[in-house]
Amino acid sequence: MNLLLDKLFAHMTKFIALAVLLIVAWIFTKLFQQSLFSMQASGFDFITETKWAPNLEKFGALPAIYGSVISTFLAMVLAVPVAIGVAIFLSELAPAKLKSPVGVSIELLAAIPSVIYGMWGLFYFVPIIRDIVGGVGISMLTAGIVLSIMILPFMAAVTRDAMNTTPDILKESAYALGGTKWDVIKDVIIPYAKAGIIGSFILALGRAIGETMAVTFVMGNVHKISADLTQPATSIPVTLANEFTEADSPIYYSSLFELSLLLLVISFTIISIAKFYFLRRKRIGA
């Protein structure tokens, strides 16, 4: 009887685990199927064409790709140094009394739903940007900043955790050779925690590139490639969120699916790289 239960349980868990795999495959296949029409119609032009004009049945995804890449890049450039700074402070410099309240509030910040970042961005952040750099305030720059604020807590928290795994004895060895705090941080702690730190950056990158709600509010959904960061722009998720309701022709509909397939492939690639880094383990134990 017990043996039977064991078997039943094993089969159940196996089924559930396989279901996950199945769902991934299902999503991927559906996106691919729905994109086929657009792929046949636009071919490679889809990713090189800069014009997105549904009424002319012209679908160039380059502005959305450009917007995704640049807004994510901006977010990373702004967030990475701050995240490292916060993590160094929390793991090495902060007095014990400050460590846990600041640490907890950073984790709370990471728990804020992204739609709230979007709302806050639109109502309170856009006016500030408008006052400082001019324009309408809804822009690539605003999107990059809001994204950076959104991914910062996660990056800082994981980077801090990675730094905390450095064995005390290793740090002490560097101090015992006459190292200063800064020497120990840059020569021992950061190299030791490197894999974890890079992993957290890549995961944050993956989150930023797929982020929809936080940026939809502040980016503008304008399909134009502009070097001027204060101009409105669009990204892949922003386009998807804004335009499905308007997709009135099969080719429009299919083009949006191809766009989502593109996003899926990019995200998958990024997560795979992150996994690769996270799975590498360090030798020296605490």
Added chain:
Amino acid sequence: MATIIDIQQEKALQVKNFEFTYAGADAPSIKKLDMPIAKNAITALIGPSGCGKTTLLRSFNRIHDLYPGNKYEGEILFNERNILTSKEDLISLRIKIGMIFQKPTAFPMSIYDNVAYGMRLQGIKNKTELNDRVEKALKDAAIWKEVKDRLKHDANGLSGGQQQRLCIARAIAVEPEVLLFDEPTSALDPISTAGIEELVVELKERVSIIIVTHNMQQAARVSDYTGFMYLGELIELGRTEEMFVTPREKLTEEYITGKFG
């Protein structure tokens, strides 16, 4: 009270009326301790777990200062200066008094960079000088032959015994006056242990050595002087060959004959 023999030769360090209290502790972990440390000799510190031997060792390079709230009292004289004052320059102190830990602690960098690390911290950039001193330190630590063809490889690829010798090379590369060994062989196999012990004995010509060990045979094999500590006090300090044969304190005798520990 404690039996402490008079050390005739020059002294590397002189502990006077020393007390140490950990942050948040009610009572000191080391109480009113006096101890001379002979120059160019090996002094072993033995005693049961929690007796304060490692705590005392870690006071000599003030590594306790990394953790806030620890308190020193009394004096530790090094070159006739008390190193326990708040104005002591800990960086130059730690260059002169090096330390080897319980486990090998190779830094996440190449073998060469590990040995050069302490020198680079001091601002030595000259390539020839670095090369020469790295080679010399590795030779002195009896590991040169094993690593000379892979100096650029990651140090974590070495075995435990090799890593510990690498750590010794790293410590002697900055030419310290004193080396502190905190149970340096506790994570090593017997063959690596014998290698480290041999090395420690050779090093005493150039540096004064204090070694904490839980292994009494090790203390007997390598040291010139042995200090037996118990409950934060130094019970007896004597010449090693005398102390293991004719201990003067009853507690010492009971410990080295295995009656407690």
